[in-house]
Amino acid sequence: MTERDQTGRPTTPATTTTPVRVALLGCGVVGTEVVRLLTTQAADLAARVGAPLELVGVAVRDVDAPRDPVVDRSLLTADAEGLVARADVVVEVVGGIEPARSLLLRAVEHGAAVVTANKALLAEDGPTLYAAADAAGVDLYFEAAVAGAIPLVRPVRESLTGDRIHRVLGIVNGTTNYVLDRMATEGLGLAEVVADAQALGYAEADPTADVEGFDAAAKAAILASLAFHTRVSIADVDRQGITAVTADDVAWAGRTGHVIKLLAIAERRTGADGAEGVQVRVHPSLVPLAHPLAGVRGAFNAVFVEAEAAGELMFYGRGAGGAPTASAVLGDVVSAARHRVHGGRGPAESWYADLPVLPADAARTRYQVRLDVDDRPGVLAQVSAELAERGVSIEAVRQSPADTPATDDGAPGVARLVITTHEAPEAALAATVAAIRDLASVREVVSVLRVEGA
Ligand SMILES: NC(=O)C1=CN([C@@H]2O[C@H](COP(=O)(O)OP(=O)(O)OC[C@H]3O[C@@H](n4cnc5c(N)ncnc54)[C@H](O)[C@@H]3O)[C@@H](O)[C@H]2O)C=CC1
Ligand SMILES: N[C@@H](CC=O)C(=O)O
Numbered sequence: 001m002t003e004r005d006q007t008g009r010p011t012t013p014a015t016t017t018t019p020v021r022v023a024l025l026g027c028g029v030v031g032t033e034v035v036r037l038l039t040t041q042a043a044d045l046a047a048r049v050g051a052p053l054e055l056v057g058v059a060v061r062d063v064d065a066p067r068d069p070v071v072d073r074s075l076l077t078a079d080a081e082g083l084v085a086r087a088d089v090v091v092e093v094v095g096g097i098e099p100a101r102s103l104l105l106r107a108v109e110h111g112a113a114v115v116t117a118n119k120a121l122l123a124e125d126g127p128t129l130y131a132a133a134d135a136a137g138v139d140l141y142f143e144a145a146v147a148g149a150i151p152l153v154r155p156v157r158e159s160l161t162g163d164r165i166h167r168v169l170g171i172v173n174g175t176t177n178y179v180l181d182r183m184a185t186e187g188l189g190l191a192e193v194v195a196d197a198q199a200l201g202y203a204e205a206d207p208t209a210d211v212e213g214f215d216a217a218a219k220a221a222i223l224a225s226l227a228f229h230t231r232v233s234i235a236d237v238d239r240q241g242i243t244a245v246t247a248d249d250v251a252w253a254g255r256t257g258h259v260i261k262l263l264a265i266a267e268r269r270t271g272a273d274g275a276e277g278v279q280v281r282v283h284p285s286l287v288p289l290a291h292p293l294a295g296v297r298g299a300f301n302a303v304f305v306e307a308e309a310a311g312e313l314m315f316y317g318r319g320a321g322g323a324p325t326a327s328a329v330l331g332d333v334v335s336a337a338r339h340r341v342h343g344g345r346g347p348a349e350s351w352y353a354d355l356p357v358l359p360a361d362a363a364r365t366r367y368q369v370r371l372d373v374d375d376r377p378g379v380l381a382q383v384s385a386e387l388a389e390r391g392v393s394i395e396a397v398r399q400s401p402a403d404t405p406a407t408d409d410g411a412p413g414v415a416r417l418v419i420t421t422h423e424a425p426e427a428a429l430a431a432t433v434a435a436i437r438d439l440a441s442v443r444e445v446v447s448v449l450r451v452e453g454a
């Protein structure tokens, strides 16, 4: 007969009573939720691993700081270096480059498997961590580093490794999605909404990493490395954040049937020399309202992966927040701990394809250009001529009624033109915008946004 615990759930005895020792580095938003899951799910985790998971210490900066009661204060230590030397699995949720990198390297030197949520570190210096883990024969897992709770690293790294990925495209930063969503639905300004994202535990310690697109760029670099078996670092990513997105941009997006999303895109492209390469970019984009990405609200993330045989796959879920991120961390902890108990190893770094990383102007996409022009005959023809000269084809033009009327002394009024192009090379579009800006009849190029997902 199946044995049950006091809650009535079946109990599966662990295959060994020797615990797998887990050390936690950092006990902030994510770390606290990792402790909660380790504590509340202990019996299930032991059954899944085949041995109990014992939290042997929690390294913090300030042992006297107030903490959630779920954290056993007797486990707190300021000696992170000492802690990693007495663990089988080290979980790093401190963030930043140092001391996280040194601590993880020290952990693998001691033969511990490592689990990290630190996308900034992986995108800056992942190969050093991979090499150290490989030399020590230990696991390096990082599901939480990309798109929070959503299983995405594992599918790209393992499930799709028999296929050929062409493109990865999606929303990978919860904070900016939350901010853009509230700007669109409540007409709020960026700064006040960022403060709310911080309070909800979505933002990075320095939210500049979110709003300037560094966090999304780090995740894009990690995804590109995995998808294309090529080393891509954050420095390779063409990055633009959301700080230049105005309330006017958000309102116009709605008027033209779009919503603005910060997208990360990593794709195979043909370079100027005709050889295949990888292009990775992060930027605010206009997404048609009918597209599934337009319906991704709040701090949720969604990522499309396009692969040769699998076709299009969509991954959706909570991309930020303590508990969702802890879910991804614990999945990795169980995998690493299982290997401790039963043997085996997770995947190592794979960069055999070593594709060239192409510059930003290798990208091709559609654009929406908004400009204020003199409201008189012939201006649209002048603007169209500049586009045509550089091979940028127009998909649609919309002219709003002049909101600054002509004056009695003969000065023309101002009209707003909204031009949507067909797919065009980035370099051609940039040259066209520069030329349009120089036209005497053009008062201002108000905004240039890429259109994705049409
Ligand atoms: N919050 C989120 O939604 C997500 C966070 N992440 C990543 O998880 C990591 C942690 O993020 P959060 O928990 O949100 O940050 P947090 O700022 O809330 O927590 C980090 C903790 O580490 C502590 N710390 C700093 N230096 C330390 C040191 N030398 N030794 C020990 N502790 C130290 C800090 O005092 C703080 O309590 C970061 O790498 C972040 O990018 C990943 C996915 C989602
Ligand atoms: N700051 C990040 C946290 C998760 O990675 C985000 O907002 O997505």
Ligand code: NA
Pocket: 143, 144, 145, 146, 147, 148, 149, 150, 151, 152, 153, 328
């Ligand atoms: Na994830």
